[in-house]
Amino acid sequence: MRVALATCSRLPGGNADVRALAGALADLDVRAEPVIWDAGVDWSGFDLVVIRTTWDYTHRPDEFLAWAGGLPRVLNPVSVLRWNTDKRYLRDLAGAGVPVVPTRWDPDDVPSDWPEYVIKPAVSAGSRDTARWGAAEHAAARAHLRELRDAGRTAMVQPYLAGIDAAGETALVFIDGEFSHAARKAPILAPGAGVQGLVTPGDGRGTVTAATATPAELDVAHRALAAVPDAPDLLYARVDLVPGPGGDPVVLELELAEPNLFLEHGPGAVSALAKAVVARL
Ligand SMILES: Nc1ncnc2c1ncn2[C@@H]1O[C@H](COP(=O)(O)OP(=O)(O)O)[C@@H](O)[C@H]1O
Ligand SMILES: [Mg+2]
Numbered sequence: 001m002r003v004a005l006a007t008c009s010r011l012p013g014g015n016a017d018v019r020a021l022a023g024a025l026a027d028l029d030v031r032a033e034p035v036i037w038d039a040g041v042d043w044s045g046f047d048l049v050v051i052r053t054t055w056d057y058t059h060r061p062d063e064f065l066a067w068a069g070g071l072p073r074v075l076n077p078v079s080v081l082r083w084n085t086d087k088r089y090l091r092d093l094a095g096a097g098v099p100v101v102p103t104r105w106d107p108d109d110v111p112s113d114w115p116e117y118v119i120k121p122a123v124s125a126g127s128r129d130t131a132r133w134g135a136a137e138h139a140a141a142r143a144h145l146r147e148l149r150d151a152g153r154t155a156m157v158q159p160y161l162a163g164i165d166a167a168g169e170t171a172l173v174f175i176d177g178e179f180s181h182a183a184r185k186a187p188i189l190a191p192g193a194g195v196q197g198l199v200t201p202g203d204g205r206g207t208v209t210a211a212t213a214t215p216a217e218l219d220v221a222h223r224a225l226a227a228v229p230d231a232p233d234l235l236y237a238r239v240d241l242v243p244g245p246g247g248d249p250v251v252l253e254l255e256l257a258e259p260n261l262f263l264e265h266g267p268g269a270v271s272a273l274a275k276a277v278v279a280r281l
Contacts, residue, residue, distance in 0.1 A: 001281050002030075002045060003031065004035040008054050009036050021263070030278060034052070043071050049068075050235065076233075084257050088105070092229065102245065111157060111159075116132060118130065165187055173237070174225065175269060176235065182210075217241050220241060221239035238260075
């Protein structure tokens with residue numbers, strides 16, 4: 001059996017998750033290797049493609065989804081990738097009663113009722129093209145909003161949820177439908193920083209550490225997963241939660257396409273993931 005762990009050209013060997021998973025699969029006599037998704041490879045040679053560190057797809061989402069749709073077999077399923085690579089899925093979650101970050105979709109203007117707010121595109125990863133703006137920065141924020149809209153992208157405008165400054169965001173990782181472990185990501189957006197490029201942790205921003213999920217976080221995460229359309233087979237899932245306006249956890253992101261699973265923070269997570277892959281071969 002041969003498994004491709006799909007990655008991008010910037011990370012030809014994947015990341016720590018990919019290396020750990022390849023090692024655990026080798027221990028189970030499955031050959032798994034990182035393969036660059038857009039390198040023109042003959043995918044018929046693989047029994048399964050597992051999407052992992054394909055983090056450059058946000059520049060070419062249509063091309064990425066067409067590629068995934070043409071694979072003999074891919075996880076998570078391509079219907080899930082289609083739904084989940086655009087944050088408009090948050091509207092479906094909200095419609096199902098799941099608490100999500102309050103969001104204005106493609107508004108004509110920046111908000112005047114929030115002291116601080118975030119503008120970001122619906123298709124993104126790694127905080128690309130995302131910014132935190134204050135009430136004194138409306139002109140720059142308007143230019144940001146216009147730039148996204150002129151590029152034909154769906155813009156999202158949210159209040160800056162200041163609870164993240166103390167609590168960070170909590171990522172709840174699920175493997176094979178079961179909660180595995182949690183991690184805390186330090187807040188990323190600095191005031192006055194403007195539009196972010198690709199954020200690489202350096203000054204403590206975005207740093208990931210082990211965490212313990214609270215019962216309230218587990219409850220919201222389970223509800224978010226239960227609201228995924230058509231109850232698909234999910235090899236893995238990550239639910240990112242932040243304290244909402246009232247302090248209770250709300251969904252910032254539900255990551256079913258190419259989440260970093262922070263496997264190093266979950267005892268037993270690597271072998272659970274490897275076993276879940278083997279069970280699907
Ligand atoms: N409404 C918000 N309030 C506070 N911080 C936010 C908000 N939206 C995004 N952020 C910050 O920006 C980062 C990137 O936004 P996110 O929605 O996770 O998109 P992605 O990870 O796909 O780029 C988050 O990790 C968080 O630190
Ligand atoms: Mg995120």
